[in-house]
Amino acid sequence: xxxxxxxxxxxxxxxxxxxxxxxxxxxxxxxxxxxxxxxxxxxxxxxxxxxxxxxxxxxxxxxxxxxxxxxxxxxxxxxxxxxxxxxxxxxxxxxxxxxxxxxxxxxxxxxx
Amino acid sequence: xxxxxxxxxxxxxxxxxxxxxxxxxxxxxxxxxxxxxxxxxxxxxxxxxxxxxxxxxxxxxxxxxxxxxxxxxxxxxxxxxxxxxxxxxxxxxxxxxxxxxxxxxxxxxxxx
Numbered sequence: 001x002x003x004x005x006x007x008x009x010x011x012x013x014x015x016x017x018x019x020x021x022x023x024x025x026x027x028x029x030x031x032x033x034x035x036x037x038x039x040x041x042x043x044x045x046x047x048x049x050x051x052x053x054x055x056x057x058x059x060x061x062x063x064x065x066x067x068x069x070x071x072x073x074x075x076x077x078x079x080x081x082x083x084x085x086x087x088x089x090x091x092x093x094x095x096x097x098x099x100x101x102x103x104x105x106x107x108x109x110x111x112x
Numbered sequence: 113x114x115x116x117x118x119x120x121x122x123x124x125x126x127x128x129x130x131x132x133x134x135x136x137x138x139x140x141x142x143x144x145x146x147x148x149x150x151x152x153x154x155x156x157x158x159x160x161x162x163x164x165x166x167x168x169x170x171x172x173x174x175x176x177x178x179x180x181x182x183x184x185x186x187x188x189x190x191x192x193x194x195x196x197x198x199x200x201x202x203x204x205x206x207x208x209x210x211x212x213x214x215x216x217x218x219x220x221x222x223x224x
Contacts, residue, residue: 004154031210033210033211033212035212035214037152040216041216041217042200042202042214042215042216042217043155043200043212043214044214045211045212045213048210048211056210056211058211088152090154090155092155092212094210096210097210098210099142099143099145099160099204099210100145100157100160101157101212102157103147103154103155103156103157104154105153105154106152106153106154108152
């Protein structure tokens with residue numbers, strides 16, 4: 001078990017709504033990355049936050065946004081939810097520049 | 113987009129047998145990592161192999177890397193029922209931020 005926690009565990013939302021997912025980093029880690037994992041697929045990189053600023057982004061539209069707080073915890077916000085946003089959302093914390101990332105248990109989002 | 117492709121997609125073996133999973137990737141890499149995921153939950157880091165390494169061992173795990181063929185393999189020896197999980201390879205690189213690019217994974221079932 002890593003020290004990375006995520007909340008909530010499960011979430012059901014309706015198309016068009018907005019959602020906020022939360023992640024608490026492992027102690028001593030200053031970088032948080034978010035990944036989306038659709039059913040039967042590998043995780044896909046959404047973006048990374050370092051020193052409270054976005055520090056790289058994958059191929060996701062602007063309605064996916066995030067925040068990182070001074071204590072290095074992070075939020076992922078998704079606006080105007082679409083059915084295809086249904087997935088497991090994983091956050092991973094690390095030290096900036098480190099090779100290994102430590103993943104949380106994920107939040108399973110279902111959009112109906 | 114997915115960088116790597118794992119092969120096979122699914123593998124079923126008896127407890128005590130060895131399990132071999134393969135991963136192919138498309139672009140040059142710094143490192144290649146293998147992760148395990150139990151029942152759609154968080155990913156656990158297993159092993160990292162650097163691009164200048166050819167083989168690495170960790171307990172019952174053996175990873176090989178052939179950069180000329182852009183491929184890697186993960187061997188789990190003397191498998192146990194607890195090894196039942198999905199296994200993903202991930203390549204990493206610096207593109208302004210440090211991100212992992214995952215394959216689709218191999219689902220391993222170890223039958224007691």
